Amino acid sequence: MTLLKQFTVLCCATLLASCAQNGFNLQGGTASQAANTQAEQNLNKPIEYANKHIRGPVVVVLPGKIKSNNATFTQQVQPNNIADFAELELSLANFRVLERSDLGPLLDELTLAVNMGSRGALRKFKRGRFKSTNFFLKFDILKAEKAATAGTSFDGSALGNILGNTTDDPRSANIANTIGSSIKVSDSAGVWIIGMRYKLLHASTTEQVATGYVEEKIEVGAKSVSILGVTQSQTGGTTMDTAIQRLVQKLVQEIDEKGKDTRPKKRRATGDPAIKRYQSLLNKLGYNTGRPDGIPGKKTTIATTNFQQDYQLPVTGRLDARTKSKLDQLSK
Numbered sequence: 001m002t003l004l005k006q007f008t009v010l011c012c013a014t015l016l017a018s019c020a021q022n023g024f025n026l027q028g029g030t031a032s033q034a035a036n037t038q039a040e041q042n043l044n045k046p047i048e049y050a051n052k053h054i055r056g057p058v059v060v061v062l063p064g065k066i067k068s069n070n071a072t073f074t075q076q077v078q079p080n081n082i083a084d085f086a087e088l089e090l091s092l093a094n095f096r097v098l099e100r101s102d103l104g105p106l107l108d109e110l111t112l113a114v115n116m117g118s119r120g121a122l123r124k125f126k127r128g129r130f131k132s133t134n135f136f137l138k139f140d141i142l143k144a145e146k147a148a149t150a151g152t153s154f155d156g157s158a159l160g161n162i163l164g165n166t167t168d169d170p171r172s173a174n175i176a177n178t179i180g181s182s183i184k185v186s187d188s189a190g191v192w193i194i195g196m197r198y199k200l201l202h203a204s205t206t207e208q209v210a211t212g213y214v215e216e217k218i219e220v221g222a223k224s225v226s227i228l229g230v231t232q233s234q235t236g237g238t239t240m241d242t243a244i245q246r247l248v249q250k251l252v253q254e255i256d257e258k259g260k261d262t263r264p265k266k267r268r269a270t271g272d273p274a275i276k277r278y279q280s281l282l283n284k285l286g287y288n289t290g291r292p293d294g295i296p297g298k299k300t301t302i303a304t305t306n307f308q309q310d311y312q313l314p315v316t317g318r319l320d321a322r323t324k325s326k327l328d329q330l331s332k
Contacts, residue, residue, distance in 0.1 A: 047249050049093040049256045056095030056260050057134035060203075061086045063100075068144035073194075076240040082139045082196075085245045089252040090137070098133060135209065136201040137255070139248065143195030143215065192218045196247040198255065210258050214250045218243045271295045278319050281327045282307060 063079035083100060090097050193215055200210040218240075271294020279292035279300055287303035296304075301317045308315045313322055 045246075046092070047253065049253060051256050051260045052092075052094050054094065054260045056090070056093065056256070058096040058098060059090060059135045059137050060098045060133055061090070061100065061137045061139070064138040064140040066141040066144070068141055070144050070146070072146075073141075073144040073192075073240065077141070077144075077244055081241065082141070082244055082248065085248040086137065086139050086252070089245075089248050090255070093252055093256045095255075133203045135203055136206070138199045138201070139251065140197045140199070141194065142197050142213070143193060145193055147191050147193045147217075190219070192243070194218065194243055194247065196244075196251060198251045200255065200258075210255070212251055212254045212258075214247055214254075216243050216247050216250075275300075275319060278324060278327055279303075281331050285327075285330065 061083045063083050066074060066077065066079060068074060080100075087097050087099055195213060195215040197211065197213045199208055201207065202209055273294055275296055276292045276294035279289040279294070282289050282300075282303045283292065285307070287307050288299060289303045290297070290299040296319065300319075304319055304323060305315055305317045307313075307327075308317075308323060311326055313326060314320075316323075
């Protein structure tokens with residue numbers, strides 16, 4: 001046996017033994033480990049929302065628009081997928097979400113009314129379940145493009161021919177050619193850039209209250225190695241769904257900061273019971289002070305002024321001693 005033949009046979013034996021030991025161990029082999037590593041990258045990674053402890057307003061998430069003509073993207077991502085992720089993340093951020101599934105056939109009518117900006121059409125929704133709705137939210141895809149691709153490959157046919165030509169033994173040359181021709185290696189990768197925008201709209205006017213935009217870069221790749229009929233392949237990277245969820249999470253973080261009133265609540269002023277009594281007396285006499293609350297506001301000032309003029313009292317617009325005395329007298 002020639003030296004080349006001995007070498008090639010030894011290489012084949014070593015390669016096959018390695019493949020038998022590692023390549024076909026389905027539960028713990030390299031293929032399984034690689035697949036699990038890729039899957040780990042796409043697991044849901046919950047994030048902590050800074051204002052989660054604050055109860056958010058009532059929102060309805062409406063399906064947005066996908067402004068991309070890329071068929072690969074539009075086949076995998078739909079507006080309702082994005083809205084589903086948005087409802088999930090907003091709920092985790094402690095917003096009160098009126099889910100689309102609860103709206104039934106009204107969802108299409110509501111979406112049309114919002115897109116048209118029709119206040120009249122919106123008014124008919126401001127009752128029942130919609131009465132407490134504060135905002136509408138829309139998430140739009142503004143960018144979805146494959147920004148870059150790269151790949152490398154190796155074909156062992158040429159190497160097999162070179163090795164085969166180094167020997168005069170036809171059998172050894174044939175073995176070298178067979179081994180070389182069986183070696184195929186390829187490695188490719190593509191990078192996507194996806195941009196998403198949110199719009200927060202007032203539920204009564206459809207006026208835009210806030211907006212924001214973020215981008216996410218994802219990589220999708222494939223690798224394949226084939227030697228003597230033994231093939232090892234691997235595909236991976238971030239899936240489209242995972243990228244969409246992470247974009248939504250970033251935007252909800254921003255909404256969580258902007259869409260909640262984090263200022264300390266002001267204590268409502270406590271009215272004076274005595275003034276509240278005189279406001280009630282003025283109301284009974286036909287001088288409108290509004291709802292008696294013990295706080296002398298604009299309506300109370302106007303009512304008091306009119307009362308003072310009618311009863312020839314000094315016109316001060318204030319509930320002074322003479323005005324109070326006259327009101328007490330008339331109330332008896």
